[in-house]
Amino acid sequence: MSFKVFQINEEFLDVMPKEIVDLQENATWGNPKRGVMDLPFHKELIEEHSLCAGCPEAAALRYIMASIPNPEDTVIVNSTGCTSLVFPHIAMHTVHSLFGNQNAVASGIKRVLEYRYPDKVKDVIVLAGDGATIDIGLDCTLQSFFRQEKITTICFDNEVYANTGGQESGATPKGHVFKMAPKGKQFEKVPMWQLAIDSGCKYVARLTVSSPKRVESVIKKAVYVAREVGPTYVHLYTPCILEIGLNSDQGLEEMRSKDKERFAFFEYISPEAEEVINRKKAEGLL
Template identity: 35%
Template structure:
């Protein structure tokens, strides 16, 4: 048994247990890892979404740090206001600000506010937990939903093969603001995630970190296999883990290319691509995205 004091030393439970996340939720694990890396001297601003709902039902709260939720799309602006207030009252040297939300609030409804916050140079770390659809409202397509994935608003049908567009590249949008640090991480690689969050918080100014977080409910995957799927996304090249610090790119290498079928075939959201001869084109297109990433980010040591 680890003593309470020992546990606290590592900040393991700043997002406390007892909340109502689904079994195998990648987002809750990632959020706990983020706070573990960030420590107690943070204020967290949370978008509306799964993470907010499962952690803050009045009169209970799973948050051991100052935490605020306002709305779906204004998290970055609320964080900017918090940062401004901390700055003018001389607290910014000891308090860090984290704004966080899902991919819907990041890639879609909150993108304008994120852009404003990044452009104005606020000292805020923005974290996107990317589970690739609006899971809290029942698995609807977001701008971050991957190519050909089934969601409740991008269903496959007689004339549809699922989501008709590749996912929006928000890390590159963040980079275009010329901010000092952008990173892509995965809940399947917790040590890499931990290092990136610590790195981001050591830098003053706006930072963007996007974390891939499988959602058993939305993806149709077994709860105990969340980490497997997170890793397969990286090992196929579909979710390249990289960071750009002051313009310099570093990517996490993968040992050898795993075919995308290994990642896709056991997820219900891609099931419609399998078992039918004429769907090979779609799988080849997804493989093309992975191959492009491997090339672009130099994921395999030649």
């Protein structure tokens, strides 16, 4: 784990696409004050990634990548789903887990890093969709909270199994109709942010990704608190515009409308987390 996490062999530099070279040369490594305001001048994700045109997840990933305070010493654990399509296109350490067990894998990685590097900061972040986090992986997710693993879990909630045809998930709102849920969802959306609080998370936030600066603030708080205190959880609304019948340019409008409804900004800060956050603000890192 180092600044050389993504480094092209010099012999291939002249044949590599420019956007790949830019990913190596223009990322914001080594700057704990990095953030979304650096995005116009630096690169965290190649343009020709595998997500659909206009997908809010692509915007969310760029904001998160730009906001992680210590990317060169961070491991991201991802799971099968739309989110996993983008990880070959970033310049960070990533580990792909089986569907649903991403928090168990992250727990093991975090413990090994603490043993191997007792005097260095090594952050571990889980990033997965609602199917992996709330449905198939719910047990692994909650058990990592119960055990007080010092990892950050980020859920991309698009409220559907988007890349397998459009099945309802536990995060789908009640009554919503999808191609593979023609009668509509029969039960209420699982309030994962409340489960996270009840399960011992020290910092929890629910929001859309319509405000880049807010995403940056939440991600930094979550990582800093997890580093020192215990598990943190971030729930991001990243709607699948194709499955809900929107055009590729309507994702931002959809998220802004939900900012005032089901995904109005919510933040839970435990007393221990508040101490960390206040200290980081005093240090100019938040």
